[in-house]
Amino acid sequence: MSALPENLKYSQSHEWVRLEEDGTVTVGITDHAQALLGDLVFIELPEVGHAVAIEEECAVVESVKAASDVYSPVAGEIIAINSALEDEPELVNTSPYGDGWLFKIKLAEGDDNGIAALLNAAAYSETLS
Amino acid sequence: MGKRTPLYAKHLQAQAKIVDFGGWDMPLHYGSQLQEHHQVRRDAGVFDVSHMTVIDLVGERVKEFLSYLLANDIGRLTQRGKALYSCMLKADGGIIDDLIVYYQKETQYRMVVNASTREKDLAWIIQQAKPFGVHVCFEEGDVAMLAVQGPKAREKVLPLLPADLQQEAANLKPFFACWNQDIFVGRTGYTGEDGFEIILPVAQVEAFWDAILAAGIAPAGLGARDTLRLEAGMSLYGSDMDESLSPLESGLTWTVAFKPESRDFIGRAALEAQAKTNHAVLVGLVLKEKGVLRGHQAVYADTGEGMITSGTFSPTLGVAIAMARLPAATAAEEVSVGIRDKRLPAKIVKLPFVRHGKACIDLDAV
Numbered sequence: 001m002s003a004l005p006e007n008l009k010y011s012q013s014h015e016w017v018r019l020e021e022d023g024t025v026t027v028g029i030t031d032h033a034q035a036l037l038g039d040l041v042f043i044e045l046p047e048v049g050h051a052v053a054i055e056e057e058c059a060v061v062e063s064v065k066a067a068s069d070v071y072s073p074v075a076g077e078i079i080a081i082n083s084a085l086e087d088e089p090e091l092v093n094t095s096p097y098g099d100g101w102l103f104k105i106k107l108a109e110g111d112d113n114g115i116a117a118l119l120n121a122a123a124y125s126e127t128l129s
Numbered sequence: 130m131g132k133r134t135p136l137y138a139k140h141l142q143a144q145a146k147i148v149d150f151g152g153w154d155m156p157l158h159y160g161s162q163l164q165e166h167h168q169v170r171r172d173a174g175v176f177d178v179s180h181m182t183v184i185d186l187v188g189e190r191v192k193e194f195l196s197y198l199l200a201n202d203i204g205r206l207t208q209r210g211k212a213l214y215s216c217m218l219k220a221d222g223g224i225i226d227d228l229i230v231y232y233q234k235e236t237q238y239r240m241v242v243n244a245s246t247r248e249k250d251l252a253w254i255i256q257q258a259k260p261f262g263v264h265v266c267f268e269e270g271d272v273a274m275l276a277v278q279g280p281k282a283r284e285k286v287l288p289l290l291p292a293d294l295q296q297e298a299a300n301l302k303p304f305f306a307c308w309n310q311d312i313f314v315g316r317t318g319y320t321g322e323d324g325f326e327i328i329l330p331v332a333q334v335e336a337f338w339d340a341i342l343a344a345g346i347a348p349a350g351l352g353a354r355d356t357l358r359l360e361a362g363m364s365l366y367g368s369d370m371d372e373s374l375s376p377l378e379s380g381l382t383w384t385v386a387f388k389p390e391s392r393d394f395i396g397r398a399a400l401e402a403q404a405k406t407n408h409a410v411l412v413g414l415v416l417k418e419k420g421v422l423r424g425h426q427a428v429y430a431d432t433g434e435g436m437i438t439s440g441t442f443s444p445t446l447g448v449a450i451a452m453a454r455l456p457a458a459t460a461a462e463e464v465s466v467g468i469r470d471k472r473l474p475a476k477i478v479k480l481p482f483v484r485h486g487k488a489c490i491d492l493d494a495v
Contacts, residue, residue: 038352039163041442042421042449060469062421064162064442065352086419 004030005097009115010124011073013055016097017118020104025074025115028101029061029092032128037063040089045081045103052078052105054114059102061092070102074114080104130154134179135273135331139338143348151245153180155351162352166444169320169357170486173279173286174349175341180244183272183328184254187237188263195230195238197394198257200376202386206232210306212317215384217242217253218396222375222403226250227366227384229317231306239306239313241274241326243366257395273334277346278324278357280486283316285344286325289337290314298325319354321361321484356441359450362413362481368424369411369438369452377403378454380411380480407457411438413482414475415495416449420468422475423451427467432457437466445483446492451475 004010009017014033018026034040044060052058052072059070081103085091092100107113119127131154140147145156156177158165168174186195195203201215211232217225228242228250242250255265277286283299290298290312297307298314303323306315313328329337342348355365362380364370370379377385377400385400386392414437416422422440429435433456440451453464465472478490 038158039161041163041444042419044420062442064166064356064444065157067421067423 004121004125006121008097009073009118009120011071011118012127013071013073015070015073017073017115019115024079024104024106025076026101026104027073028096029070030124031096033068034093034096034100037061037066037068039064040092043085043089043092043102045083045085046078048078048081050078052076061089072105073118074105075108076105076113077108078103079106132180134177135334136177136179136338139335140177140348143342145348145350148351150180150351153244155180156348158350158352159348162350162356163444165347165349165353166356168347169279169322169349169353170445170483171280173277173282173324173346174353175338175346176276176278176349176351176354177273177338178276178326179273179334181274182242182244182247182250183268183274184240184242184251185237185266186240186254186258186263187266188258188261189236190261191236191238191263194258194261194263196392197261198254199230200385200394200396200400202389202392203230203232203238204389204392205386206230208232208305209234210301212304212306212315216370216376216381217250218375218394218400219372220395220399222377222396222399223372224366224370224374224376224379224381225253225372227364227370227381229315231315233308245367271331272328273331274326274328275334275338275341276318276320276324276326277341278318278320278322278349279346280323282322282324282346285346286327286341289340289344319361319363320357321363321481322357322486355439356444359439359441359452360443360445360481360483362452364411364452365439374454375400375403375408378409378411380452409435409454409456410458411452411454413478413480414440414451414453414464414466415446415478415482415490415492416451416466417463417474417476417495420449420473422449422466422468426451428453428455428464428475429467429472430455430459430464431461432459435464443482445486446488446490448492448495450482452480
């Protein structure tokens with residue numbers, strides 16, 4: 001398994017979060033999560049415009065063998081989804097931190113949008129051991 | 130720690146992801162379940178199925194015994210090596226197990242039953258065999274079993290067989306077996322592809338496994354085995370059938386030989402009575418929208434609410450497929466399936482979904 005990108009934040013439920021320059025965040029699932037799930041064959045993404053709360057179930061990733069919920073690591077509004085995953089769900093397997101991103105969120109205003117509580121790479125790595 | 134087959138170390142060597150399967154530590158996949166699935170459909174793959182139970186039945190009255198024990202008619206086996214698929218039933222028609230039996234000679238048959246049902250099967254068979262004086266010999270860790278499956282499986286395996294078996298194995302018709310003192314080769318399988326199932330002594334299996342891999346046959350795990358068998362419309366004991374269900378309710382009516390009427394078998398009376406009723410049925414489903422069908426999802430038909438017994442995403446067809454049990458047969462072409470908070474339409478289709486690498490259903494009509 002590849003090393004965890006240092007520039008990302010992580011949730012205990014195996015989502016990653018990248019803070020973009022424009023203040024929005026991009027969300028995906030970690031390499032560890034995709035490896036556990038195995039070959040992904042279907043991904044159900046949230047609707048653009050949907051408001052999400054912290055730890056709200058907002059997507060489903062399905063491998064040949066199992067379905068798994070994806071939780072929003074932060075609070076805000078879904079502003080984009082990765083529609084390439086509709087035809088190529090395997091992008092999450094091959095590029096979990098790149099082309100396999102799931103959705104983008106515009107963070108809710110204020111200090112309680114969840115971003116501060118996320119783990120850095122070292123802390124997430126510890127939860128895996 | 131679960132029970133391990135003689136190839137456990139070889140699986141680790143091949144980077145297997147090991148899972149518990151009915152008390153056995155078995156390979157789920159060796160990296161990618163999807164790749165292994167396609168490998169078997171397009172070329173050749175090898176499965177370690179040493180967890181399955183091999184039972185040899187020997188005695189003067191063994192044919193008479195099997196004629197009574199099995200729902201399918203052992204009398205259909207008249208040629209050396211011929212195989213028969215059958216259910217073994219309780220008196221009430223419930224399925225104790227499904228199995229394959231091979232005719233070796235008038236006084237000897239070989240049977241292969243499931244791993245998860247080993248103890249109850251043996252207890253049942255030994256009990257039923259007593260009045261017939263049939264000797265029940267079961268291997269206790271002495272033999273291993275490999276399934277080599279795929280369009281190129283036979284041509285790749287034949288050169289690896291002992292010289293005295295090669296010609297006979299090359300000439301085997303589907304659903305026949307041949308053997309020498311050590312090795313038993315059946316042209317059977319659980320994938321819908323051509324291939325062999327090979328039973329051999331534990332002492333030989335590691336070297337044979339290495340030779341198979343060197344011949345360009347890739348290891349495939351239980352994950353691919355499950356998607357392959359489901360595409361092939363083959364039932365899995367414990368999922369699609371169990372002791373509370375009869376073959377008529379499990380899509381296995383074709384395996385029950387009601388003729389000749391003179392043949393008595395365990396469960397016959399119960400099945401004859403049930404056949405006159407509006408009993409549950411097993412059907413094939415193809416999901417008409419994106420998503421994945423899974424076991425235990427609710428199925429809504431015009432004859433009532435049923436349940437998916439096995440479901441998956443079909444790697445060959447690129448759609449979700451399933452077997453589902455409905456409370457009674459329906460004339461409708463469609464049902465709906467409860468997937469999370471939605472009800473999605475699914476088309477009822479005839480099994481199998483895939484055979485010999487080709488789709489058996491018209492996806493354009495789904």
